[in-house]
Amino acid sequence: MSQKIFSLLVIFLIFTSCRDEKSDAGVKQVKGDTEALSFYEESFLPKDFEACKTEKCPKIRVNYLKFREDREAAKEMNGYNEKRLIKIFNNTEVASEAENVKAAVNEFIQDFQNFKKDFPESQAEYEVEISQSVLSQTKKLLVLETNFYLFTGGAHGYGATRYANYDITSGELLYKNDLFSDLNAFTDFAEKEFRKKYEILEGENINSKGFFFEKDKFALPENIAVTKNRVILVYNRYEAASYAEGELKLSIPKNKVNEWLNY
Template identity: 40%
Template sequence: MINKIASLFLLFLLIISCNDTPLVASEISFTHKDLASCNTVECPEIFVNYPKFSGEVEVTKAINASVEQFIIESLYLDDPEQKPTAKNIQEAAQQFIDMYRMHNAEFPDLAIDYYSEIEIEESFRSEEIISIELYQEKYTGGAHGYRSLSYGNFSIKTGQKIPANKLFKDLNIFTKFAETYFRSQHNIQENKEINSTGFWFDDNKFYLPESIGFNKKSFVLHYNQYEIASYAEGPIEVEIPLKDVAQYLNVSLKK
């Protein structure tokens, strides 16, 4: 009987220790030079840097899968109405190169150099949430390249993404609060329309960007190019101190 109780106690400790396994990020780098097809034939440049997490299996599996999917989608150049078919980063990179070669073969007089750069890093971590910054830049022709920055906010306990409506206690109340910061940083008086200085908010109403996340000191609202202003204006970013945003959140920022 004593041995049975001892065994159950050890099993309990094992379960607890597994759930408390810390997430550890290892930096991974990948370039076009890692592909065999680029050993003898010139390839478009591809540079990818990203974290790969180890720790509690189900948590790290979910986060790593989300990071990998972002990279695969960033390298995808085929029909935008279809989902990427690549199963991993290497396959996605090879498909990027194959599309480059096909396009240049079809239009040899307009041959151009493609490139893709993807930088992903952990930007914030608390006892309940981990925020990952995902940046991509690529050129596949046209007047200028494409670049964007986004965030993935994940639960430390499950590894699942936390959508905006779950991140805040009341999304509408936080949006109104964020608007005061936006107006202050861009010198827009409270009695003026939000687009009075040249922004492009739909229906002249403020809204949060698609890209929201955390860094070590602030909660970041990142509007990518064309989201609320012209390409020439570049990205529009507002940073709100963590101490000011904490009261609106459903998650703890305690580290």
């Protein structure tokens, strides 16, 4: 009898172990200052929405990262990340009022289905694609990279790259003034690197090669990533050049600008 109980116990332990392994599948660790941040991927496809079971839906491929909220920093990062992802849908005619990403996608579906009801003869399709990954992680800083494409009719959709720099200890989203101890000095250096890459002579108008910086004055882009070895600047379409030019990217070795960095 005891042998039978022992056998059942072994089977139970094996089953429990396999179940735990399965539940943790896909969970990755990001090492922080004092403890690890665990994150996993959240995904949405048309099949995940009730509205798509009875009516035609737009193309949907949404994949983004969520941190397990076992520490306060993870909660902060999830909150900031969710808000930034929802803003992607603000490129539609009406700004999203959704409280989470799934609700924002659902609004996008409703907009498409309402459009099809109003204009049943239209061949226009809607599409949203979002992907997200950890670009870099250090003891103090985590950088998320988000790539997205949104199409709601017209000649072309809009795609962009967005970076988010987070303080691993606090979970705070960091802005330019947080990342740099001397933002003006870094901006001056970045302008020299930009001119060198695009062959614009010193003293020559920064827009002489077809760029359209406001008031003919160089400015940093909205998207800056401070990685382990480099500072990456990305100007998305329309930010400093035409749509046809695509995104403009400038990558600066970190050792050249360390004196102006906080991270």
